[in-house]
Amino acid sequence: MTTTPPARSTPLFTVVQHPLVRHKVTLLRDKNTPKKIFKELVDEIAMLMAYEATADLALEQVSVETPLETTQGERLAGKKLTLVPILRAGLGMVDGILRLVPSARVGHIGLYRDHDTLEPVDYYFKIPADAPEREFLLLDPMLATGGSAVAAITALKRAGAQRIRFLCLVAAPAGVTRVHEAHPDVPIICAALDRELNAHGYILPGLGDAGDRLFGTR
Ligand code: PRP
Ligand code: URA
Numbered sequence: 580m581t582t583t584p585p586a587r588s589t590p591l592f593t594v595v596q597h598p599l600v601r602h603k604v605t606l607l608r609d610k611n612t613p614k615k616i617f618k619e620l621v622d623e624i625a626m627l628m629a630y631e632a633t634a635d636l637a638l639e640q641v642s643v644e645t646p647l648e649t650t651q652g653e654r655l656a657g658k659k660l661t662l663v664p665i666l667r668a669g670l671g672m673v674d675g676i677l678r679l680v681p682s683a684r685v686g687h688i689g690l691y692r693d694h695d696t697l698e699p700v701d702y703y704f705k706i707p708a709d710a711p712e713r714e715f716l717l718l719d720p721m722l723a724t725g726g727s728a729v730a731a732i733t734a735l736k737r738a739g740a741q742r743i744r745f746l747c748l749v750a751a752p753a754g755v756t757r758v759h760e761a762h763p764d765v766p767i768i769c770a771a772l773d774r775e776l777n778a779h780g781y782i783l784p785g786l787g788d789a790g791d792r793l794f795g796t797r
Contacts (some may be wrong), residue, residue, distance in 0.1 A: 591769045591775040592755060593631070597701030600627050604748065604771050614795045618671060621720060621748065621793060624770055626675030628746055632716065632768045633660075633680070658714035658742060659683075661707055665690055665731050668789040672718040672746065674685045684713075686730045692723075697780040699730040710739035717743055720789040722750040722769065724780050732762045748789075749773055751782045 583652040588594065596613055606612055607620045639656035642649055660683040664670045673685060689703025707713060715735055728745055736744055743765050745758065750769040753776055758767060773782045781787070 591759060591763070591766050593766070594699060594772050595628050595631050595632070595768065595770050597627060600624055600770050603627075604701075607748065608784060610787065614792065617792045621671040621789075622675040624675075624748055625672035625718065625746070626679055628748075628770060629676040629679050629716065632744055632746055636714075658712060659709075661686055661710075661713045661715050663688055663706060663715055663717050663731070665717065665727055666703065667691075668720045668793055669718040671720065671789070671793045672748075676716065676718070680703060683716075686715075688717075688732060688734060690727045692727060692780070694779075697724050699727040701730060701734065704734055704738070706738055706740070708725060708734065708736070711741055713740065713742070715740050715743040717745045717765075718747075719745075720748040720793075721782060721785075722747040722754035722758070722767070723776055723780050724751075725754035725761075728754065728758050729761045732758070732765055736762075749782055749785055751776050760772065 603620050603624050607617060635653055637657040638653040641652050641654050643652040660680050661687040662673055662674050662676055662683050666687060666689040677683060684707050686706030687703060690701050691698045693700055717731055719728060731741055745765055745767045748770045750772050755767055758765065773785055775783050777783055
């Protein structure tokens with residue numbers, strides 16, 4: 580059965596509707612998808628999402644000499660792009676985006692979700708020093724309760740970040756609401772908006788534990 584794409588796009592919240600993304604998300608959800616393919620899919624979806632998430636990057640005019648003559652061209656201008664994966668699972672989204680924007684810097688935020696309280700516990704933070712000058716793409720495949728994303732955005736802002744976008748693969752409505760309430764200036768771009776969370780804070784239908792499936796732990 581084919582489904583009509585939901586119209587879920589506002590300036591602050593986008594569900595990427597590209598057919599390649601939708602196709603690959605279905606493969607990602609499949610419990611029989613092996614670790615190697617799962618990792619490749621996360622990488623590919625992140626790249627396709629970054630293509631959309633960077634569609635409004637500023638350009639400036641430059642002149643360029645072709646082998647035949649001088650002409651006008653464009654190059655990226657303005658804020659320098661920085662990718663910030665939330666460890667661990669966000670790491671799986673970095674390389675795909677770096678293939679599109681090889682000059683991007685990469686910061687890291689270490690957080691894990693306490694299994695009982697579901698609240699994030701932080702253990703690492705490192706981003707480039709010139710944060711106010713930079714444009715940040717915060718990366719995590721899963722937006723569940725939103726606790727990790729809110730904590731990561733708060734930490735980025737404390738370090739001076741002013742322009743942050745959050746890219747995730749699968750989002751739960753509760754997580755989207757929590758991020759928007761805490762950080763109404765941070766757009767969320769996701770590949771799928773799922774139904775709900777279960778009693779353990781897992782996204783339904785979801786794809787399971789993204790970190791475990793990426794790294795083969797459990
Ligand atoms: C997962 C996921 C997010 C977080 C989402 O990480 O990668 O960081 O949970 O849940 P939340 O929205 O309820 O905070 P996890 O804590 O399992 O750590 P890991 O990446 O090290 O496995
Ligand atoms: N973290 C995951 O990896 N999966 C979920 O469904 C929720 C949080």
